[in-house]
Amino acid sequence: AGKSKVDDDVLDNLEEVLVASDVGVTTTLKVIDRIEARVAKDKYVGTDELNKILREEIAGLLSETNIGNETDFVIPDIPKKEGVKVPYVLMVVGVNGVGKTTTIGKLASQFKKKGLKVVLGAADTFRAAAIDQLQVWADRTDVPIVRQEMGSDPASVAFDSLKSAVAQNADVVIIDTAGRLHNKVNLMNELTKIKRVMQKVVDNSPHDVLLVLDGSTGQNAFEQAKQFTKATEVTSLAVTKLDGTAKGGVVIGISDQFKIPVKYIGVGEGIDDLQVFNKVEFVDSFFK
Amino acid sequence: MFNNLSDKLDKALHTLKGHGQITEINVAETLKEVRRALLDADVNFKIAKEFTKKVQQEAIGQNVLTTLNPGQLMVKLVKDELTTLMGGDTVGINLGGSPTVILMSGLQGSGKTTFSGKLAKYLKTKKTKQVLLVGCDVYRPAAINQLQVVGEQIGVEVYAEVGNQNPVEISQNAIAHAKTNGKNVVIIDTAGRLAVDEEMMTEISNIHKAINPQETLFVVDSMTGQDAVNTAKAFNNILNFDGVVLTKLDGDTRGGAALSIKSVVDKPIKFIGTGEKMEAIDVFHPDRMADRILGM
Ligand SMILES: Nc1nc2c(ncn2[C@@H]2O[C@H](COP(=O)(O)OP(=O)(O)OP(=O)(O)O)[C@@H](O)[C@H]2O)c(=O)[nH]1
Ligand SMILES: Nc1nc2c(ncn2[C@@H]2O[C@H](COP(=O)(O)OP(=O)(O)OP(=O)(O)O)[C@@H](O)[C@H]2O)c(=O)[nH]1
Ligand SMILES: [K+]
Ligand SMILES: [Mg+2]
Ligand SMILES: [Mg+2]
Numbered sequence: 121a122g123k124s125k126v127d128d129d130v131l132d133n134l135e136e137v138l139v140a141s142d143v144g145v146t147t148t149l150k151v152i153d154r155i156e157a158r159v160a161k162d163k164y165v166g167t168d169e170l171n172k173i174l175r176e177e178i179a180g181l182l183s184e185t186n187i188g189n190e191t192d193f194v195i196p197d198i199p200k201k202e203g204v205k206v207p208y209v210l211m212v213v214g215v216n217g218v219g220k221t222t223t224i225g226k227l228a229s230q231f232k233k234k235g236l237k238v239v240l241g242a243a244d245t246f247r248a249a250a251i252d253q254l255q256v257w258a259d260r261t262d263v264p265i266v267r268q269e270m271g272s273d274p275a276s277v278a279f280d281s282l283k284s285a286v287a288q289n290a291d292v293v294i295i296d297t298a299g300r301l302h303n304k305v306n307l308m309n310e311l312t313k314i315k316r317v318m319q320k321v322v323d324n325s326p327h328d329v330l331l332v333l334d335g336s337t338g339q340n341a342f343e344q345a346k347q348f349t350k351a352t353e354v355t356s357l358a359v360t361k362l363d364g365t366a367k368g369g370v371v372i373g374i375s376d377q378f379k380i381p382v383k384y385i386g387v388g389e390g391i392d393d394l395q396v397f398n399k400v401e402f403v404d405s406f407f408k
Numbered sequence: 409m410f411n412n413l414s415d416k417l418d419k420a421l422h423t424l425k426g427h428g429q430i431t432e433i434n435v436a437e438t439l440k441e442v443r444r445a446l447l448d449a450d451v452n453f454k455i456a457k458e459f460t461k462k463v464q465q466e467a468i469g470q471n472v473l474t475t476l477n478p479g480q481l482m483v484k485l486v487k488d489e490l491t492t493l494m495g496g497d498t499v500g501i502n503l504g505g506s507p508t509v510i511l512m513s514g515l516q517g518s519g520k521t522t523f524s525g526k527l528a529k530y531l532k533t534k535k536t537k538q539v540l541l542v543g544c545d546v547y548r549p550a551a552i553n554q555l556q557v558v559g560e561q562i563g564v565e566v567y568a569e570v571g572n573q574n575p576v577e578i579s580q581n582a583i584a585h586a587k588t589n590g591k592n593v594v595i596i597d598t599a600g601r602l603a604v605d606e607e608m609m610t611e612i613s614n615i616h617k618a619i620n621p622q623e624t625l626f627v628v629d630s631m632t633g634q635d636a637v638n639t640a641k642a643f644n645n646i647l648n649f650d651g652v653v654l655t656k657l658d659g660d661t662r663g664g665a666a667l668s669i670k671s672v673v674d675k676p677i678k679f680i681g682t683g684e685k686m687e688a689i690d691v692f693h694p695d696r697m698a699d700r701i702l703g704m
Contacts (some may be wrong), residue, residue, distance in 0.1 A: 143634040217517030256549035338450030338633025340661040366635035383623035
């Protein structure tokens with residue numbers, strides 16, 4: 121005979137697993153409520169089944185926005201403008217040191233493997249040797265890079281990059297930006313400006329604003345998502361450094377609350393250490 | 409979210425006042441609020457649990473209910489306990505040895521290279537030291553260039569060996585170079601590494617053994633979540649580091665990792681990073697950190 125209630129012990133244990141994975145108290149309680157509601161309705165037989173229910177419920181929170189279940193690195197076609205190919209414009213943003221530049225290098229490699237023509241734009245003109253770092257990735261992947269001097273105007277670099285991408289008939293242009301903490305108003309306004317300037321070259325660009333989150337970050341990632349969305353209308357997420365012991369669980373609540381899909385995960389420093397997000401595997405990793 | 413922790417505690421405790429004596433049972437609701445505030449601040453869940461237990465005993469001992477504002481007293485108890493746990497005696501940086509050798513360690517992107525520059529500048533200007541920065545990150549694209557740009561900004565020599573992929577050798581050569589060139593502090597920047605990466609952990613262990621630094625610092629991003637304890641433990645097991653550097657505190661993170669790390673390794677937090685610029689370095693204040701964790 122099935123039970124209609126989950127043991128307190130089991131729930132406590134579950135709460136611990138989720139909190140320890142950085143899911144956060146609010147989202148954890150939401151998950152537990154959903155499980156309790158479901159168990160009351162469906163009854164449950166044993167721990168195995170409970171685990172299954174749990175995974176389904178968490179995946180459920182990720183589902184509305186992560187419907188694609190993409191298994192590959194793809195970009196949508198952008199309609200031609202007056203017979204001229206328009207590049208897909210991807211702008212990468214995030215706080216300091218999360219892995220933006222590295223993720224760009226990995227993405228360039230993946231897109232290139234698909235036969236796409238990629239251009240990189242070095243719009244982090246602030247951090248020491250940020251341009252050189254992106255240059256190394258451009259060399260590794262053998263794709264062109266648009267760069268200016270350190271200290272130059274990032275919006276101007278972004279503008280040049282898009283111009284160059286259009287002129288070269290590129291399929292994708294990826295713009296690196298300097299890391300910035302989301303509570304710095306001037307720096308956040310700068311992002312808005314970069315975006316506006318890009319629209320002078322390509323209508324409706326950027327087509328994708330990728331917010332990179334460090335998988336080891338805790339609840340502050342919520343505020344990051346909120347503020348970057350305010351400044352740039354973030355359209356997708358990447359979670360990096362999941363090759364360590366951190367689980368990146370905060371992204372569940374973020375994806376649920378802001379309705380932004382998680383597109384990629386970073387699992388190392390190598391060029392091939394980028395994966396398309398898989399929600400089932402992601403949730404499973406909490407229990408390993 | 410928990411700016412009003414004090415209010416919440418007041419409310420929770422108010423309902424208890426009628427009960428006169430404070431007991432383990434009737435304080436539980438309040439402690440739930442405390443625990444939740446700590447978890448929202450990214451304090452590790454095990455440490456939050458231990459912490460609330462301790463506060464519970466304090467609260468019962470001091471009979472908080474008999475006071476005028478039990479919520480305020482409770483917050484004070486929590487704050488004092490947090491401050492004590494994160495504080496202890498302030499330990500400065502060990503500038504013994506000739507030259508003094510300082511080794512940086514930490515995860516990828518935590519802020520090691522930036523902090524190496526900040527510390528170099530601090531020691532140069534505040535302690536009139538002759539500093540040498542050493543680039544031992546032979547992996548990250550343009551890591552050495554980054555350190556060189558930093559060195560230029562602050563007017564400090566950077567030692568690097570183009571083509572040498574052996575950080576043990578580079579660090580040893582750098583110390584020899586420092587000795588013959590009148591430098592009295594050597595700061596060694598290393599590559600970021602994950603605690604689970606055995607090969608890379610062995611590498612830093614080998615550097616550590618070869619140079620026997622006066623000061624080994626563990627640099628950690630203050631936005632780190634629950635994993636902070638695993639990482640701190642693993643690095644401490646291998647390096648037995650002397651102190652912690654907490655970076656990116658110019659953000660709005662609550663920074664509960666500070667408490668977690670201090671609790672698991674019991675090493676002093678020696679410096680904080682408060683910006684990207686070379687001046688953005690400060691000493692650690694446990695009471696300010698306690699306020700921050702509590703969102704006050
Ligand atoms: N282990 C691991 N390390 C990563 C991953 N992604 C990036 N890194 C490392 O994290 C560090 C920071 O990466 P960057 O790409 O420079 O980060 P960023 O966001 O561009 O940094 P700023 O431009 O300084 O804000 C580097 O050492 C990278 O090699 C990942 O998925 N796993
Ligand atoms: N806002 C802010 N940014 C910081 C602080 N410390 C470092 N950073 C930034 O964080 C990012 C990473 O810093 P790095 O010094 O490159 O970090 P690292 O640990 O050397 O990185 P790896 O060598 O890749 O492991 C850079 O963008 C720095 O400018 C700080 O205290 N506040
Ligand atoms: K980080
Ligand atoms: Mg970068
Ligand atoms: Mg570095």
